[in-house]
Every structure is written in structure tokens, then in C-alpha cells.
Amino acid sequence: MSDRRKPEPVQVIKQRRDAALSALVSGVPYIQYLGIHFDRRGDELTAILPYDDKIIGNPVLPAIHGGVTAAFLEVTAMMTLNWTWLWADIESGKLDAEEMARGALPRLPKTIDFTVDYLRTGLPRDAYARARVTRSGRRYASVQAEAWQDNHDRPIAQATAHFLMPRPEG
Numbered sequence: 365m366s367d368r369r370k371p372e373p374v375q376v377i378k379q380r381r382d383a384a385l386s387a388l389v390s391g392v393p394y395i396q397y398l399g400i401h402f403d404r405r406g407d408e409l410t411a412i413l414p415y416d417d418k419i420i421g422n423p424v425l426p427a428i429h430g431g432v433t434a435a436f437l438e439v440t441a442m443m444t445l446n447w448t449w450l451w452a453d454i455e456s457g458k459l460d461a462e463e464m465a466r467g468a469l470p471r472l473p474k475t476i477d478f479t480v481d482y483l484r485t486g487l488p489r490d491a492y493a494r495a496r497v498t499r500s501g502r503r504y505a506s507v508q509a510e511a512w513q514d515n516h517d518r519p520i521a522q523a524t525a526h527f528l529m530p531r532p533e534g
Contacts, residue, residue: 383461384454385409388446391469395439398432402443407451411440413491413511420488428486428520433511436493437523438478441507444495445527446472449505471530473505484520489513491520504528 385404389395398419403410413419413436421429450470453459459470495509510522 377455380457380461381454384450384459384464385447387461387464387469388443388450390465391467392439392442394435398435398439400436400439407447409440409444409447409494411436411443411493411495413493415489415491425485426488428488428491430480430482433482433486433491433521434478434480434523436491437480437495437509437511437521438475438525440493440511441478441495441509441523441525442473442475442527444509445497445500445505445507448497449473449500449529473527473529476504476526476528478523478525480521480523482521484518486511486520487513492516500529502529 381404385402389400389402399414399416401412401414403412413432419428419432420426421432449472450459453470454461460468491511491513493509493511495507497505497507499506505527507525507527508522509525510519512519
């Protein structure tokens, strides 16, 4: 007789992942203010910044405010790192998504520095971003992020971020 556990139904796994992501996102009020949300496909996140008049910095062009673009990239980098870092605990059920939703978030990485390269004008339309963790160690992590609008091959901005990783509890 085998000691293997029966796999969880896919709906349960998706629900746990979605609840954990929702808890992480709701922990940052500025994300709600900007209306940023995330499309999740397995362990990959795509951030979406829906167009809104409030994100326009230069109404003459019109163009998305550079600070909004930078915040969008930082949020994308931060959430991608958190998601990557917590993935194993979310998958195993070690992190309780319901507790996270009530504000019991684990200690999360903190931004050390953040550099943005503005490549094109952000036009008055939706923007998208993805990030990739390029290094994740015990002390710090490096993340690269890229934002685009209509064509992924024509980014409007890219960023490099470094984060201080939390010390293990115990």
C-alpha cells in the first residue's frame, strides 16, 4: 500500500493561489489607488495598470506620469519577488491564505534601491508589466521589471531593483 496522498483538486489549488495573491496585493493601499491588478498563470504574474485620467502627468501630450510608471514597475517587481519567495509555502498550504487575508502576512522583502530607465512615453491606455527575479539569496534579491503597452517588444520603461530579504523567524 502506498503512502502517497491523493492530489488536491485543481480548483482548490487555484483558489489557494488566488487568495494568497489577493492578500499580498491588498496589503499595499497604493496598489488599490492605482487600480493595479495581476493576471496569474501558474507561477507567472503579469501586472495590469488600467488607464485612468488620474495617472496622466502631462495632459498636453498626454502621458502617464513618470512616478506612476516607476511605482507600477516597483509594485510589479515587489509582488513578483514576494510571489516567487512564498511560492513553496503557498503550494504546500503552510501559508494560510485566509489568515493572510485577515492581515497575517509573513515578513516580506524590503526595497533597498530601485532604478528606472524611461524608454518611451506612456500613452493614455492600459499598461502591462512583468518582472523576473535574477538573484535570490538569503540576504538580498535582484529583480528586473519591464512595462509595455500595446507591444511587448516596445517597452515604455524598465527597472532594476534590489531587495533586503527578511531574516528567518525563529
